[in-house]
Amino acid sequence: TSSMKLIVIFSALFGVSLCLETFVGHQVLRIKTRNEEEVKKLQLLESLEHLELDFWINPSTSALPADVRIPANSIQAVKAFLESYGIEYSILIEDLQVVLDKEKQDMAYSQQRERGSNIFNYGTYHSLDSIYAELDHLASEYGNLVSKLQIGESYEKRPLYALKFSTGGSNRPAIWIDAGIHSREWVTQASALWIAKKIASDYGKDPSVTSLLNKMDIFLLAVLNPDGYVFTHTTNRMWRKTRSKHQGSLCVGVDPNRNWDAGFGGPGASNNPCSESYHGPRANSEVEVKSVVNFIKNHGNIQAFLTLHSYSQLLMYPYGYKCTGPADYAELDALGRAAASSIWSLYGTTFTVGSICTTIYQASGGSIDWSYDYGIKYSFAFELRDTGRYGFLLPANQIIPTAEETWLGLKKIMEHVRDNPY
Amino acid sequence: DIDGVGRKYHLELVLEDVLHKDSTVNCTAEVLYHLGNKNIAPDVQFTLEGELRNTDEADNIFYNRIKSLEKELVAENIPDSHGNVSPEMQPVHLLAWVASGYVIWQNSTENTKFQLAQIKRVKQVKRSDEYLEFDYMILLHEMVSQEIIPWQMTVLWHPQHGVQVTQDSRQPKHAPE
Numbered sequence: 024t025s026s027m028k029l030i031v032i033f034s035a036l037f038g039v040s041l042c043l044e045t046f047v048g049h050q051v052l053r054i055k056t057r058n059e060e061e062v063k064k065l066q067l068l069e070s071l072e073h074l075e076l077d078f079w080i081n082p083s084t085s086a087l088p089a090d091v092r093i094p095a096n097s098i099q100a101v102k103a104f105l106e107s108y109g110i111e112y113s114i115l116i117e118d119l120q121v122v123l124d125k126e127k128q129d130m131a132y133s134q135q136r137e138r139g140s141n142i143f144n145y146g147t148y149h150s151l152d153s154i155y156a157e158l159d160h161l162a163s164e165y166g167n168l169v170s171k172l173q174i175g176e177s178y179e180k181r182p183l184y185a186l187k188f189s190t191g192g193s194n195r196p197a198i199w200i201d202a203g204i205h206s207r208e209w210v211t212q213a214s215a216l217w218i219a220k221k222i223a224s225d226y227g228k229d230p231s232v233t234s235l236l237n238k239m240d241i242f243l244l245a246v247l248n249p250d251g252y253v254f255t256h257t258t259n260r261m262w263r264k265t266r267s268k269h270q271g272s273l274c275v276g277v278d279p280n281r282n283w284d285a286g287f288g289g290p291g292a293s294n295n296p297c298s299e300s301y302h303g304p305r306a307n308s309e310v311e312v313k314s315v316v317n318f319i320k321n322h323g324n325i326q327a328f329l330t331l332h333s334y335s336q337l338l339m340y341p342y343g344y345k346c347t348g349p350a351d352y353a354e355l356d357a358l359g360r361a362a363a364s365s366i367w368s369l370y371g372t373t374f375t376v377g378s379i380c381t382t383i384y385q386a387s388g389g390s391i392d393w394s395y396d397y398g399i400k401y402s403f404a405f406e407l408r409d410t411g412r413y414g415f416l417l418p419a420n421q422i423i424p425t426a427e428e429t430w431l432g433l434k435k436i437m438e439h440v441r442d443n444p445y
Numbered sequence: 446d447i448d449g450v451g452r453k454y455h456l457e458l459v460l461e462d463v464l465h466k467d468s469t470v471n472c473t474a475e476v477l478y479h480l481g482n483k484n485i486a487p488d489v490q491f492t493l494e495g496e497l498r499n500t501d502e503a504d505n506i507f508y509n510r511i512k513s514l515e516k517e518l519v520a521e522n523i524p525d526s527h528g529n530v531s532p533e534m535q536p537v538h539l540l541a542w543v544a545s546g547y548v549i550w551q552n553s554t555e556n557t558k559f560q561l562a563q564i565k566r567v568k569q570v571k572r573s574d575e576y577l578e579f580d581y582m583i584l585l586h587e588m589v590s591q592e593i594i595p596w597q598m599t600v601l602w603h604p605q606h607g608v609q610v611t612q613d614s615r616q617p618k619h620a621p622e
Contacts (some may be wrong), residue, residue, distance in 0.1 A: 084467065147527070199552075207475075255526075256526075260526045261584065261593045263517055263591060298592070383588070413524060414561075415562065416525070416562070417561060418524070419527050419529075421528075
């Protein structure tokens with residue numbers, strides 16, 4: 024009968040829809056080609072259809088790794104091929120199905136949680152109020168690890184909030200991280216927030232973060248210049264400085280990264296209040312800068328001072344106010360390169376490493392020069408994505424990738440600090 | 446250093462197509478910055494070792510779309526504060542990039558590094574001939590001074606005849622606010 028036919032057709036369709044692809048035993052390899060020869064070999068491999076290789080990153084240049092998913096049956100053949108040509112590879116994923124199953128689990132779990140709370144979208148830019156609300160949320164959700172402290176007030180009387188990550192102890196050696204000193208560099212405040220969440224959620228799961236927090240504290244100031252940040256939302260997206268007013272000038276604001284007590288007033292800063300790099304009437308004239316200086320001095324046990332800027336993709340150590348190297352040049356340069364390498368490993372984003380003066384320009388009164396001369400050996404300044412295509416207006420869909428890669432660089436430095444107390 | 450003339454740089458670069466990251470072309474160039482007079486653009490000579498990707502199809506699609514607009518194109522803040530550029534505005538943004546390259550070249554010294562930061566406003570100017578004309582107000586970011594400099598530029602474009610900046614002028618910075 025026709026209804027019987029329908030039943031047969033529907034059950035056939037039903038059966039087909041249940042035949043889901045599985046990735047049991049599939050491996051994902053990252054292949055690091057060293058030259059064009061090796062790239063060509065990979066492209067040859069790519070053309071062998073019977074292997075059913077699925078390139079997630081195609082081999083095109085030896086500057087970038089190629090990632091490929093390999094069905095279980097082809098793994099031996101592919102590895103033999105690579106090894107016979109001496110082509111380096113590493114296993115990114117041992118068994119793809121395991122990863123997929125876990126992801127499904129995680130998604131189901133977070134869907135359940137989402138029904139309860141408002142999930143904060145880390146992949147978009149937020150207002151100051153929204154950022155401050157999320158700081159509170161993190162401090163409450165991870166109460167055993169995270170607390171919020173007010174380290175001062177801005178010129179327009181907004182609170183300066185830092186998150187403290189600590190598993191206890193009393194005045195443990197600590198790492199300082201700040202973002203948003205220049206308000207238009209939006210990817211820095213956004214990344215800092217993601218990084219805060221990452222640190223909090225990785226404690227107890229990631230061995231490196233766990234061992235780090237078992238010995239040291241982390242202080243994270245996500246918005247060092249809240250007045251400027253609000254101004255970029257309400258009035259001028261390109262505002263850089265603080266919003267302080269000064270007698271004798273109609274122009275507003277001081278460049279907070281020319282206001283530190285390190286070669287203050289020297290080359291690379293302007294004494295014109297209308298300039299974007301105006302150093303201010305005197306060192307630490309800006310309450311935002313003074314608040315951080317006071318905090319660091321009062322704490323007395325800060326071992327690393329890390330600051331986030333954008334854009335240009337640079338990883339720099341002192342000095343900016345002079346073009347001679349710091350005493351710890353060799354160690355800082357090596358560590359910087361290791362961190363840049365970690366950053367690169369995720370998405371191939373290249374960071375140039377060097378001292379401020381030799382890498383961008385001579386600039387006096389900068390924060391890491393002050394922290395270094397104050398005695399904090401591990402002082403680094405990051406300039407995050409990109410290199411100019413979008414500049415300060417980095418699309419929101421790059422926030423999380425930027426934060427993820429930056430985190431790897433920060434982690435590399437923090438691990439070194441943890442393992443090299445001084 | 447060339448006595449009495451200026452400073453010459455010999456460069457080897459790789460050009461990467463912003464829209465097709467795996468398309469690259471090697472390039473060698475010589476840039477001569479003139480001594481003294483900062484009002485002369487540096488001399489640039491270059492050789493491309495290879496060919497640039499053919500963009501005729503996309504060019505013609507954009508050209509025809511603008512030509513057939515009933516009202517002149519007007520837009521602001523490209524990209525917007527969050528870095529968004531709508532698909533329709535992508536070519537307008539790219540055109541500004543190319544044209545600003547000319548402005549940047551004309552105003553560069555050994556101590557400047559300019560980037561296009563944003564298009565504040567763009568207005569199409571209807572023409573009776575085959576060219577498209579756009580009046581742009583852009584913001585240039587100068588890296589060394591960190592200044593944001595408003596700049597006006599009038600840009601002509603045609604798929605076969607390329608880009609021309611017929612007029613450009615630096616604008617005064619906004620009131621001190």
